[in-house]
Ligand SMILES: *[C@@H]1O[C@H](CO)[C@@H](O)[C@H](O)[C@H]1NC(C)=O
């Protein structure tokens with residue numbers, strides 16, 4: 348074919364940015380140029396093909412989890428109050444619908460029938476009553492167990508009890524299971540995680556399956572067929588160092604995410620006090636772009652206005668929940684310092700999301716050239732700033748550039764306004 352060379356070049360340049368589409372040949376115009384619609388250049392029918400087919404996680408899950416703020420200090424009162432707060436703050440309406448109980452809900456021992464038992468001191472009404480309460484508000488309830496002999500806080504684990512425990516969860520009306528990795532007897536996760544998938548499926552209840560094996564055995568390579576999301580890293584903590592480290596580690600697996608199964612760089616720390624406002628805004632911007640689960644980890648009964656402003660940014664949430672479901676990636680990083688970083692990815696409707704991120708402590712100019720974004724040099728775009736909620740410019744061409752404060756992350760949507768394919 349006469350245009351095979353240009354086809355190859357186009358494919359290579361796209362692959363450099365979107366390795367998610369390895370093997371998928373992007374559409375090429377007759378003259379060998381990428382069209383503006385090739386911003387969204389690939390056949391999305393391949394997305395989700397390798398993913399668990401339980402109908403869930405078409406977009407990343409959103410909700411709240413008890414661990415980051417409360418750790419083991421949980422009880423049915425605080426879970427109910429949190430559900431109430433999701434409603435009263437309006438966060439539920441924005442998509443935060445899962446109320447997920449983490450470790451420590453269970454008694455130290457199973458009952459005489461071998462069943463898990465909610466701790467009678469902290470969950471005296473039981474999980475079924477709690478699920479009814481949560482469902483009554485239009486929300487969904489998540490619970491936690493472990494693919495080992497104990498949970499991390501040494502409650503009974505579900506290894507070799509998968510069917511019994513899944514049945515109990517389904518009977519209680521649980522909608523989501525986070526499945527941890529402690530006390531795993533050194534058995535490969537590829538052996539320990541599928542039995543719970545099958546047990547959940549056998550209950551007939553649709554239950555979101557969140558795999559938490561800390562990224563130890565490269566779960567992106569096998570977990571798509573097993574769970575709806577898989578942790579890619581060790582636990583996050585409430586610091587800039589942890590958040591940035593985890594973002595970089597999660598980025599490596601971008602090509603394996605898609606509708607039905609997502610990389611999980613762990614829950615949000617926004618609002619827990621260990622980072623500044625701009626750092627939390629970066630955290631939220633990058634998690635949204637990476638199609639990470641948006642699981643709030645702070646006390647939403649008592650949020651500051653700044654915390655609420657971050658978590659409730661509809662435009663940023665819309666990037667995370669975009670139906671195209673392609674994980675954005677780091678596409679450039681200032682070579683020596685790594686200070687100026689560009690993270691980007693395609694969105695539905697031929698749009699692009701672009702984050703300009705300053706990872707250092709001096710103000711810098713961060714620029715994204717069209718070639719780095721996979722845009723044709725002749726394309727001009729309109730630019731929307733998702734934190735200012737303003738349209739910045741109608742016809743930008745060649746590059747997008749901005750002064751970015753230390754640890755800040757600007758977030759833009761680029762919409763092509765021209766698509767020159769003239770020769
Ligand atoms: C429930 O947990 C919350 C959060 O840790 C705590 O403030 C509250 O005192 C607890 N309530 C009861 C009744 O134990």
Ligand SMILES: *[C@@H]1O[C@H](CO)[C@@H](O)[C@H](O)[C@H]1NC(C)=O
Pocket residue numbers: 400401402547548550551552553554
């Ligand atoms: C069980 O798995 C089958 C095959 O993947 C799927 O079609 C079905 O929806 C699943 N059911 C539940 C309850 O997850």
Ligand SMILES: *[C@@H]1O[C@H](CO)[C@@H](O)[C@H](O)[C@H]1NC(C)=O
Pocket residue numbers: 584585586588589592
């Ligand atoms: C938080 O994570 C960072 C980066 O991984 C690590 O250096 C630090 O020791 C952690 N802090 C705590 C309190 O665990």
Ligand SMILES: *[C@@H]1O[C@H](CO)[C@@H](O)[C@H](O)[C@H]1NC(C)=O
Pocket residue numbers: 649651
């Ligand atoms: C609410 O949060 C503030 C810090 O933002 C804290 O000082 C206060 O103790 C919290 N109140 C409750 C009831 O937790």
